[in-house]
Amino acid sequence: MTHPEQGPFLRHDWTTDEIVAIHDLPLLDLIAEANRVHRLFHDVSDVQKASLLSIKTGGCPEDCAYCPQSAHYREVRLDKAGMMETEAVLALAARAKALGADRFCMGAAWRNVRDGAGFDAVLAMVRGVRALGLEACVTLGMLTASQAERLKGAGLTAYNHNLDTSPEFYPTIVTTRTYEDRLATLRAVRAAGLQMCCGGIIGMGEAVRDRASMLQILAAFDPHPESVPINALVPVAGTPLGQRKTIDAIDFVRMIAAARIVLPAARVRLSAGRSVLNREAQILCMVAGANSIFYGETLLTTPNVAEYEDDALFAALAPPRAGKSVHS
Ligand code: SAM
Ligand code: DTB
Ligand code: SF4
DSSP states (O other): OTTTTTTTGOOOOOOOOHHHHHHHHHHHHHHHHHHHHHHHOOOTTOOOOHHHHHHHEEEEEBBTTOTTTBBBBBTTOOOOOOOOOHHHHHHHHHHHHHHTTEEEEEOOOOSSSTHHHHHHHHHHHHHHHTTTTOEEEEEEEOOOHHHHHHHHTTTOOEEEEOOOOTTHHHHHHHOOOOOOHHHHHHHHHHTOOOOOEOOOOEOOOOOHHHHHHHHHHHHHHSSSSSSSEEEEEEOOSSTTTTTTOOOOOHHHHHHHHHHHHHHTSSSSEEEGGGGSHHHHHHHHHHHHHEEEEEOSSSSSSSSOOHHHHHHHHHHSSSOOOOOTTTOO
């Protein structure tokens, strides 16, 4: 239920110009506004831990310039792997749960889902993850309406399918499918009653206007996507974007704050690229509205933050232990 105070913030008619203006506010004003919106919609102590696993790695026929799993980039050093066994996936899900994960996300390097043994295995994994009491999310590429329904029937919580960037910048990054293809899959996800997990990547050479344009499209969905991963490019040697510099932490903070303001009820996930941020920069992202992270030492194929470092991050967020001296 929407609280009357929240109503005016839940808009689907944001313009790209308005979002650029928000993004470019003086930093402290931007963070203050994002934090105000965050507190109006969320308990700020609730930071979701999502665990991520690649269940089928590499050899993907798509040409996505950022992605180490594309078969187009032969110089990338990657250990390819076929579909994992369901039992092995569920053992890792149980471990993630024991370590405190709330959601288990599984990714496959597929262009699209094909009916058959691979998809049936995913359905079994989804059922198993849900039986452990975890939220389940998968990202499998393009999907038909009936496949979305079968995922829903297996108990899937959310489907991840990113817009990645603006429609204008998209063709410079992905050449083997269109923006409209992405939107069609998102419509199938919504029609099946699945939650929509949809965000993008910053730091691929796009302008602030492209970032704002992507947020404008996400905000036009009614209801808004339930979760919005904001990734910073992880440059991987051998991909066309492998030589790009990692983004400035403040760019990450600005994008998260803008996402929080225009998508106030969504879970905004501080996603790939977090490992280049120090603890304080990550906390600044949370002040600016991030309320989910990927927890676990690897993302799909690239390193994430070590678990002990995340445990220290969460310890820093919690109240100091009773009796512990602030000077020790
Ligand atoms: N093949 C499916 C698809 O593309 O929808 C699912 C897996 S794909 C690896 C999931 C998402 O990971 C991509 O949409 C992209 O946003 C993100 N991603 C891939 N490589 C990345 C990188 N090097 N840095 C940041 N994000 C990346
Ligand atoms: C998302 O937005 N980020 C995750 C998840 N959805 C599937 C993937 C990040 C991948 C980073 C590169 C890699 O590890 O291969
Ligand atoms: Fe394939 Fe997804 Fe990587 Fe594109 S982003 S190459 S579709 S795994």
